[in-house]
Amino acid sequence: MSDKRQSLGDAIAAHVHDADAIALGLALESGIPFAAVHELIRQRRRDLTLIGPISDMAFDQLIGAGCVTRVIAAWVGNVAGGSGYCFRRALEQGIPHPITVEEHSNFTVGLGLKAAAMGVPYLPTLTGIGSDIVRDHPRIRPQDDPFGGPPLLAVGAIRPDVTIVHTQRADRHGNAHLWGNLGLTLEGVYAARRTIVTCEEIVADEVIRSDPNRTVIPGLLVDAVVEVPGGALPASVQGYWRRDFETFLGYHGRSRTLEGYRAWLDEWVLGIASRDAYLAHLGQPALDRLRVRDQRLAAAANFAP
Amino acid sequence: MSAIATYTRRELMVVAAGREIHDREVVFVGMRLPLLGFGLAKATHAPEAVGLFENGIIRDRPAEAFIYTMGDPPNIAGALACVGLLDVMSLLQQGRVDVGFIGGAEVDPLGNLNTTWAGGEGRPVRLPGSGGGQDIASLAQRTVLIMEHEPRRFRERVSYVTSPGHFPGRRRGGPATLITTLGVFDLRQGRFRLRSLHPEVSLAHVRAATGFAVESDGTPAVTEPPTQEELAYIRHADPQGFWTGDHRGKGGD
Numbered sequence: 001m002s003d004k005r006q007s008l009g010d011a012i013a014a015h016v017h018d019a020d021a022i023a024l025g026l027a028l029e030s031g032i033p034f035a036a037v038h039e040l041i042r043q044r045r046r047d048l049t050l051i052g053p054i055s056d057m058a059f060d061q062l063i064g065a066g067c068v069t070r071v072i073a074a075w076v077g078n079v080a081g082g083s084g085y086c087f088r089r090a091l092e093q094g095i096p097h098p099i100t101v102e103e104h105s106n107f108t109v110g111l112g113l114k115a116a117a118m119g120v121p122y123l124p125t126l127t128g129i130g131s132d133i134v135r136d137h138p139r140i141r142p143q144d145d146p147f148g149g150p151p152l153l154a155v156g157a158i159r160p161d162v163t164i165v166h167t168q169r170a171d172r173h174g175n176a177h178l179w180g181n182l183g184l185t186l187e188g189v190y191a192a193r194r195t196i197v198t199c200e201e202i203v204a205d206e207v208i209r210s211d212p213n214r215t216v217i218p219g220l221l222v223d224a225v226v227e228v229p230g231g232a233l234p235a236s237v238q239g240y241w242r243r244d245f246e247t248f249l250g251y252h253g254r255s256r257t258l259e260g261y262r263a264w265l266d267e268w269v270l271g272i273a274s275r276d277a278y279l280a281h282l283g284q285p286a287l288d289r290l291r292v293r294d295q296r297l298a299a300a301a302n303f304a305p
Numbered sequence: 306m307s308a309i310a311t312y313t314r315r316e317l318m319v320v321a322a323g324r325e326i327h328d329r330e331v332v333f334v335g336m337r338l339p340l341l342g343f344g345l346a347k348a349t350h351a352p353e354a355v356g357l358f359e360n361g362i363i364r365d366r367p368a369e370a371f372i373y374t375m376g377d378p379p380n381i382a383g384a385l386a387c388v389g390l391l392d393v394m395s396l397l398q399q400g401r402v403d404v405g406f407i408g409g410a411e412v413d414p415l416g417n418l419n420t421t422w423a424g425g426e427g428r429p430v431r432l433p434g435s436g437g438g439q440d441i442a443s444l445a446q447r448t449v450l451i452m453e454h455e456p457r458r459f460r461e462r463v464s465y466v467t468s469p470g471h472f473p474g475r476r477r478g479g480p481a482t483l484i485t486t487l488g489v490f491d492l493r494q495g496r497f498r499l500r501s502l503h504p505e506v507s508l509a510h511v512r513a514a515t516g517f518a519v520e521s522d523g524t525p526a527v528t529e530p531p532t533q534e535e536l537a538y539i540r541h542a543d544p545q546g547f548w549t550g551d552h553r554g555k556g557g558d
Contacts, residue, residue: 028360028390029376053359053390054436056374077433079336080373084433091431103421105439106359107394114391126398126476127443130469132421133435150476180381181361182389236378243377296382 001173004225005202008275011224012039015194016162021049021072023113023160023192025058027183029079030238032058033166033198035231035275041065042269051113051160053106053184056235057251060084061269063099064261072102072158074109080245081252086261095258103133108140110184112158117190122154129153163192165217166232168239169207170199174222177207177214179298180238189217198228200240211301230279233290242290244282312531313551314486316539317503318451319345320531321484325449326404329353333397333405333441338451340375341542341549342406344368348538355385357393357402359437362386371543394437397444400477405445407438411463412452414497414517416470416480418442419463435467442468447481450492454485459515471495487511489528490519501526 006014016022022040025032037058040048047069050059054075062068063076064086077084089095104112111123124143128134134153143154165185170176176197178185189195197217202225208215219225234244254260272278279287315338322342326332328351334343343356344367355365358375363386370379381387396402409418410432420438424430442448452458470492471479480492487506491498498520502508504527512519531539543549 027376029374030360030378030381073434075434075436082433087433088431092429101434103434105435106390106437107398107440110389110391110394127394127440129443130466130472130475131435131439131443132466133439179387180378181358181376181384181387183360184390186389187391236376238378238381243373245373248373292378 001219003172004174004219004222005172006224006226008035008039008198008226008228009043011196011226012036012043015196015223016040016045018045019047020161021051021159023051023163023188024165025052025055026163026165026185026188027181028054029056029243030180030236031166031178031232032056032235033164033232034058034235035228035278036164036196036198037062038269038272038278040067041265051109051158051188053109054079057084057248060086060255061265063087063090064096064255065265065269066096068099069097070100070102072104072109074104074106078248078252080248085255089258102138105133108155109158110187111155112139113184113187113191115155115157116159117187120157122156124152124154126152158191160188160192162194162196163188164196164198165189166198166228166237167217168199168237169201169203170197170217170225171205171208171219172202172225173205174217174219174225175208175215176217176219176222176225177211178216179214182216185216189221194223195221197222197225198231199225200229200231200237202227210303212303213301228275231275233278233282240292242292244286244290246286312536313546313549314503315549315551316531316536317528318484318486319539319549320535321489321528322406322449322451323349323535325482326351326354330403331396331401332356333393333402333445334358334375335406335408335438335441336375336436337408338548339406340368340372341539344542345535345538349534357396359390359393361388361390361393363388363393367542371545371547373547394440397440400444400446402445403447405441405448406451407441407448407468408451409438409468411458411460412450412483413460413463413470415472415495416450416483416492417463417466418450418468418470419465420467421465423464438468442470442480444478446478448478450480450483452483452485454487454511454514456514456516459517461517487514496520498522499525501528503528504530
C-alpha cells in the first residue's frame with residue numbers, strides 16, 4: 001500500500017474543495033477533528049455543505065467563519081452549553097450569510113450515510129412518522145412496504161465528498177485504530193468519496209496488524225493520514241485527552257455576540273498557525289490537566305493462527 | 306430513607322427522572338439531566354438496568370466520574386460495549402428499549418416536543434434541532450420528557466413537532482411522563498394530568514405557568530423529596546452542581 005502521510009495543510013488543500021459536502025464529528029461528542037476544522041477556516045473554504053449528527057461546536061465555528069451554505073444535520077449547537085450562536089445568527093439574521101438546513105434526526109442522518117455506504121438509494125425506517133421534520137423533506141419520503149406491512153419512511157442516501165475523522169492511531173497507509181464509541185464513523189467513511197484521517201500517532205504497520213478488529217477504518221478508503229497530536233481538542237480522545245470543557249464553555253460565552261465570535265476566531269484560529277501553536281496557546285497547565293497519563297490497558301487478544 | 310430539607314429544584318428533577326427507570330429495564334439515556342438520572346437509578350433502585358447512549362455506548366454502571374456529555378471518557382471507561390449509533394438506534398427501532406428520555410423547549414398537551422424553531426409571537430428563535438429526540442419519541446416503548454415549566458414553553462399546540470407525542474396511528478409508545486421544574490405529569494392516553502406537585506408549588510402556580518388546561522383529581526400529591534442516599538449520589542456525580550445547582554448550574558440554556 002502507498003504512503004498516504006501528509007501535513008494537515010496539504011491534506012486539506014489537496015482533498016477538500018469549495019462547494020464540497022464534508023462529514024465530520026461522526027463519533028458525536030468525542031474525537032471531533034477540530035484541527036482540521038480550523039485548517040478549513042484558515043484556508044478559507046467556501047460554500048461547504050456540512051454533514052453530521054450533532055456537531056458539537058465545530059459546525060457553529062465553520063458557519064460563523066462563512067465557510068458554509070448548507071447543513072445536513074440532526075443538531076447544531078454546543079452540547080454542554082446549549083445554543084450555537086453562529087448557527088442562530090445565520091438562520092435568524094443571515095449573518096454572515098444565509099444558510100439552509102436539511103433537518104434530520106441522528107437516526108436519519110445515519111441511515112442516509114448507511115445507504116450511501118451500502119450503495120443503495122435509500123433505506124426504510126419507522127423513525128419520524130408523526131414528526132414535522134419529515135414533512136416535505138427533500139430526502140425523506142413516505143414509502144409503502146413491498147411486503148404489505150404498514151407504511152414506512154424512506155431515507156435517501158447521503159454521500160459526502162469528504163469525510164474527516166480523528167482516531168487514536170493509524171499506520172502510514174491510513175489503516176486506523178479507533179476505540180471508544182463509534183457513532184457514525186464507519187458509515188461516514190464508507191459513504192464518502194474521499195477520507196482524511198487525523199490521528200494522535202502514526203505507528204508501525206505491525207501495530208495495526210496486531211489487532212485487526214480495532215481497525216475501524218481500512219486504509220484502502222483513506223486518501224490522507226495526518227499525525228496531529230491533540231487534533232481533536234477541545235473534544236476528548238479516549239486514552240489521550242480529556243474533554244476541555246473550559247474551551248467549550250468559553251466559546252459558548254464569547255460567541256454569544258458577533259464581535260465576541262470574531263475575537264475568539266482571531267485568537268484561536270486565524271491568529272494560530274498550526275495545532276502545535278494551538279496547544280502552546282492553551283498553555284502547559286491546561287495541557288497537563290487535559291492529557292491522560294493514567295493507563296488502563298485492555299486485555300490482550302491472542303491472534304495466533 | 307429520611308428526606309433532606311435542602312435540595313435544588315434540579316436535584317428533585319433528577320430524582321424524579323431516576324424513579325421513572327425500573328429495575329432490569331433497557332434505557333435510552335438522553336443528554337443533560339437524564340445522564341445523572343440513569344446513574345442515580347443504577348446506584349439505588351435499578352441496579353440491573355442497562356443504558357444505551359446514542360453515540361454507541363452500552364453500559365450498566367454509572368459513569369466513573371462527572372460528565373458533561375455522554376461521550377466523555379468516564380462514560381466510555383468500564384462500558385459493556387462501544388458500538389455504533391445505528392446499532393443502538395436499531396435496538397430502539399426493534400422495540401427493545403423500555404424507556405427513553407428527551408428534553409424540549411416547547412411542549413403541548415399531546416406531548417409533542419419542539420426543539421427546532423421556537424417563539425410563536427416574537428422573532429423566531431432557532432433551536433439546535435432533534436438530535437436523537439425524534440428517534441426516541443418515535444420508537445421507545447415509553448418516553449419521559451423533561452422541561453423547564455414556563456408559560457411560553459407550554460403551548461396549546463407546538464409550532465413545530467420535532468419529537469412526536471400522541472397521534473392517531475402511532476405504532477407504539479409515546480410520552481408517559483413529563484417532569485418539569487414545578488411537578489410531574491402523566492401524559493398517557495394523550496391526556497395531560499397532574500401526578501404530583503413539587504414541594505411548595507401550588508396548583509394555581511402550575512395552571513398559571515401552563516398555556517392549556519391541566520387535569521387534576523382531588524388534592525394533588527406532592528413529589529416525594531430526594532432521600533439522603535439519592536442526594537449523596539447526585540452530589541458525588543455532580544460535585545460542582547453544574548447540572549443540578551439552581552444558581553450555579555450553567556447547563557440549562
